[in-house]
Amino acid sequence: MSAVTTTGRTDRGLPAPMLVGGAFVLSTVANIAFQAGNILFTDNDPHGPEGPIASIVSISAVGGLALAVALAVALPLVRRPGGAKAGAIVLGALALVAVPFFWSGAPAVFGATAAWLAGLARGGQPQSGAARAFGIIGIVVAILGVVAVFAGNLAAIFG
Incomplete structure (x- = not known):
């Protein structure tokens, strides 16, 4: 079974609001x-x-600032394929730059939003090239950011 339907939209994965909102919440x-x-x-x-x-x-x-910036970049660009590609690259790069601020959740939010724009969320238009690469990097950074928050806090509690 393919992850992409005949319309070119991703039919697996989380919807974009759940992906970005979940990264922020977690x-x-x-x-x-x-x-x-x-x-x-x-x-x-x-x-x-x-x-x-x-x-x-x-x-x-x-x-909160990271969420506002990510949405301010993503919402105007998501409907235009060229804009979505540029947004995925910019937000993926921001996710990497924000890694030292993992405690704030900023890298997770930027990474999840980059993945959304790269078409990795359900219903998204899959991108190719650098945009897809930054989307994959973004989702990896988002997952690692969530793990770091939980691991760090649990280590502080039990360690």
């Missing part, structure tokens, strides 16, 4: 929830430097 929102749990269930000083409150503020700001 990285940014989950990390905020871990920090809130740190406040609620530990005796750590939440107001300390690099404490949970400061972390919540920085995660929210950077993660």
Whole structure:
């Protein structure tokens, strides 16, 4: 069975809103929830430097900004094949550049949005060349970003 139908649209995978929204929820929102749990269930000083409150503020700001930028780039470009190709490349590159900020969920959001524009989401028009490569890189970065958020927080809890 082929992943592409005769119309040229991808018929497997997650729909674009679930792909991008899921990346945001599983990285940014989950990390905020871990920090809130740190406040609620530990005796750590939440107001300390690099404490949970400061972390919540920085995660929210950077993660929210990444989502806004990703959608601002993607929404106008997704309907035009040439625009979608350029957007996939730009957002895939942003996912790689944002890797040091994995704690915010920014790389996951940029990567998932690059995958969407590259046609890797259900109903998407599959792209070729560099756009497809950056879409694949983007989805890998998104998955690794989610794993890093959960692994880092679970290691902090149990380690």
